[in-house]
Amino acid sequence: MKILIAEDDATSRLLFAATLRKLGHTVTAVENGRKAWEAWQKDEHFLLISDWMMPDVDGLQLCKMIRGEPNLRYTYIILLTALDSKGSFLEGMDAGADDFITKPFDEEQLATRLRVAERILGLHQKLHIQATHDHLTGVWNRAAIMGHLQKELERAAREGTCTSVIVADLDHFKRVNDTYGHPVGDEVLQEAARRMGLALRGYDRIGRYGGEEFLITASGCGWNEAMALAERICSSLSRQPVNSGAGQIPMTVSLGVAVGCGQGKDTGVLIAAADEALYRAKKSGRNRIELSNQTT
Missing domain, CATH: 3.40.50.2300 (Response regulator)
Structure with a gap:
């Protein structure tokens, strides 16, 4: 101890x-x-x-x-x-x-x-x-990851450093639930969370933001580092199907990335910027990464 x-x-x-x-x-x-x-x-x-x-x-x-x-x-x-x-x-x-x-x-x-x-x-x-923690996936729950992000943004504002946010949304997840049932959908969520967790650095954090959406915080990350992290996450999910009780199920993810570099402490603004980038990623064909057009 x-x-x-x-x-x-x-x-x-x-x-x-x-x-x-x-x-x-x-x-x-x-x-x-x-x-x-x-x-x-x-x-x-x-x-x-x-x-x-x-x-x-x-x-x-x-x-x-x-x-x-x-x-x-x-x-x-x-x-x-x-x-x-x-x-x-x-x-x-x-x-x-x-x-x-x-x-x-x-x-x-x-x-x-x-x-x-x-x-x-x-x-x-x-x-x-x-x-x-989220009882299904084992990652942080929404309240905890939001609280952690708020603290990281406050620290970044004090120290003049950057904090990046990635919003990740599993592609066509509703189709998995409708085709195979919710128990299999739960298996896919659990495996997605596991793979994303393995792609993170030791001081990054991941939380379940809602449904099939996850929020990743990356302290000390500028645009290049955040993009590299998002690419690792994207690759970790798409490189092989999920072995489920219903057989192998392909899985991909769309990601939106935003970076806050010490100017503000508003989690809502940063997440909204990442959400906007995520929307563009899904509209552009999914299984891809888009960067926010703004630095908060």
Whole structure:
């Protein structure tokens, strides 16, 4: 498990980090709440162990900052404290802490608390998948991919980089359902999602936008990179038929590509531009890629 430690006392910080690594965890240790906040924003840490009393940003403030972020991935927070009054523990819980460890800590007690954390985080992970993924294809659902795109556009606006969007629509999918039935259509959707996922880079994302339509986001992608990605997707679907319960079914896809390069944060504008390009791709014969006429 990836654990972030915020502890201003160097000896305690080193001891905690060494103990956690001995227990098999990956550890990032920082000396104050401000650096912990920065580390948490940059990388996924499923568990935070924070000292209560720290200069600048203390443990309570850090809890409130993390809980204030709109993030579906839950961070389990353990506060380190020498305080023993019930009022103090209640204050920590109200700030967003999940558990407490008193200093000096006992290694067996720490291991026990981590077992509880892992159990709860496992449950949160299951709920997270159910909340963010399409049950049929396993890719992100519409709400999740739209939320991810919004964050990527905001980041691109801050950093002056590009984010590309590809809208992919399976060609003649209604014909598959009408000819072979919806169970076979489901097989085609699942295989299409699998192949498109394999064509993506590690930091691209794909979501089911609706019916047989998929939305792909590609961070840091300009026109050339987005076009190359769309070509890989197009080729991955058309190169061989889908082996279904009704036999082999040919499959192709039409794609519309749009690129946002830091000028705006409106997901609707970017998707509308990709949709317009998709419409031209389908009107021009399908199984092809069209680029948007505008950069948002």
